[in-house]
Amino acid sequence: MRTSTRTASRIASVLTGLTLAFGGAALTAPAAHADVRACINQVERELKGGEAPEAVRAACYVGVAGAQDECVSGLAESSVTHGTAVAACRVAAQ
Missing domain, CATH: 1.20.5 (Single alpha-helices involved in coiled-coils or other helix-helix interfaces)
Known part of the structure; x- marks a missing residue:
């Protein structure tokens, strides 16, 4: 027992x-699922090996929080093309 x-x-x-x-x-x-590093990597591919500036990192953090429009506009202010900005912010939120 x-x-x-x-x-x-x-x-x-x-x-x-x-x-x-x-x-x-x-x-x-x-x-x-949210991935800041993937967002930054997407932008750095466009920069062809250059390191993303702090403004890009900040925009990617905004993207992780789900604010896609703010993420895209933040990346655009950092001279990232619209297509790359949309793609980077999309992977940030996934």
């Missing part, structure tokens, strides 16, 4: 751990 109690406790502990692990993964999943 004592062995079955121990087994039941272990099963309960494993199930609790799995619930917490998968529940935590579900809560963090949307944030994991």
Whole structure:
């Protein structure tokens, strides 16, 4: 009888751990999709190896927050072409 109690406790502990692990993964999943680095990389490809200025980084952070129009206009102010700005802001929000 004592062995079955121990087994039941272990099963309960494993199930609790799995619930917490998968529940935590579900809560963090949307944030994991937003990608500032992908946005910056998209712009740096247009710059052909040049490092993106701080204004580009700031615009990409705005894009991660979901403000696509502000992201695009911020990149345009940094002399990024419209097509690249739209693509970069799109990957920032994904």
